[in-house]
Amino acid sequence: MPTTLISGGSRGLGLALVERLLARGDSVATFSRSGSPALDALAAAHVERLFTARVDAADSAAIRGFVEQVxxxxxxxxxxxxxxxxxxxxxxxxxxxxxxxxxxxxNLKGSIVLVRECVRQMLVQASPSLTVAPSITVISSVVASRGSPGLAVYAATKAGLEGFARNLARELGPRGIRVNAVAPGFLETELSASLSPDNRSRIARRTALGRLGQPADVVGAVEFLTSPAASFITGQVIAIDGGA
Ligand SMILES: NC(=O)c1ccc[n+]([C@@H]2O[C@H](COP(=O)([O-])OP(=O)(O)OC[C@H]3O[C@@H](n4cnc5c(N)ncnc54)[C@H](OP(=O)(O)O)[C@@H]3O)[C@@H](O)[C@H]2O)c1
Structure with missing residues (x-):
């Protein structure tokens, strides 16, 4: 089974991805600045297949070290x-x-450095015996394309990641590495905890499915993009936003 590295796996979407990909049978590595009881419990239950570390995504040397360890x-x-x-x-x-x-x-440099280090590893490792091609998935946000007041800088980092993914897909396609972005709508996680009740109901009202998303709504798309079923999909930005 594949080895999958996920940044920010201590909570929210990252934790849900760690759980889902462990359940698929992957070996999983993840880092965040602090851990969480939920991630500790998973690590205890999957000693052989889950590797966790405390790393700051803003520290390029630490990211390089983590990727080498993985x-x-x-x-x-x-x-x-x-x-x-x-x-x-x-x-x-x-x-x-x-x-x-x-x-x-x-959001931007940390993700780019992480992807660069992973790509360096993917390019040197022996061609996989697996049926699935290696892949990069960056997590963007619906605000990169739709906009939301108070999130312009955050949105700029996510729009930057989408451009990064589209361009890198062309660069790495000839090497058999796929690159995509997933753009969730607002999710019920710690990241969105500061949304006021008014904002929350405004977002729910303008969403076709009438609610904010859950991490569980997004993990399936990422699981798909990292599976053989997505072997001809690259350079895409996939919105998972309930029809925002
Ligand atoms: N929640 C939303 O409404 C929403 C909507 C669209 C897109 N997204 C995107 O979905 C992804 C996951 O978001 P989420 O809602 O699950 O957020 P979250 O619940 O706040 O979780 C963020 C994760 O990233 C880690 N992290 C943050 N800063 C870090 C750093 N400097 N170094 C290492 N790890 C760091 C956190 O751990 P530590 O704090 O311990 O470091 C945590 O594990 C993000 O890319 C976010 O932009 C979220």
Whole structure:
């Protein structure tokens, strides 16, 4: 079974992905700045197949070290899912340099560095005996294309990732590596916890399916993109937003 690296697996969508891909039989590696009881419980139940570490996505050297550890531990990396992100909500006029730097460092540069390190590993490892081609999936957001007040900088990082994915797909296609982005709508996670009740009901009202999403609504698409069923899909941005 494949080895899948997922950033930000301690909670929310990342944790749901860790659970789903472990259940599929993958060996899974994940990092975040802090752990969580839920991730610790999974690690205890899957000692051989789940590798976790405390790494800051804004620290390029630490990411490089983590990817090397994963390659040593599991022998290969087949799928990379760049999921870790932060959102500092607020209108642009009062957004600090620190908040801008933080979102660019974690969401955009952190994801790009992680993908670069994984791609370096994918390019040197022996061609897979697996039926599934290696893949990169970056987690974007519906706000990259739709917009939402107070999220312009966050949206810029996600729009950047979508452009990154489309371009990298062309660069890596000849090497058999697929690259896609998944763009969820608003999800009920810690990241969106600061949404006011008014905003929450406004978002639910304008969504065709009448509600915010759950991590479980998104994991299936990522599982699909990292499966043989998606072997001819690359350079795509797939919206999972309940019809936002
Ligand atoms: N929630 C939404 O409404 C929504 C909508 C569209 C797209 N998304 C995207 O979906 C993805 C997952 O979001 P989520 O809602 O699951 O968020 P979440 O619940 O806040 O989880 C974020 C994960 O990323 C990790 N993380 C954050 N900063 C990090 C850093 N500097 N270094 C390492 N790990 C870091 C967190 O762990 P630590 O804090 O311990 O580091 C956590 O594991 C993100 O890319 C997000 O932009 C979310």
């Amino acid at each position: 390659a040593t531990r599991f022998g290969r990396i087949d799928h990379c899912i760049a999921n870790a992100a932060i959102a500092h909500e607020g209108v642009l006029a009062v957004t600090s340099d620190a908040a801008i730097d933080d979102m660019l460092a974690v």
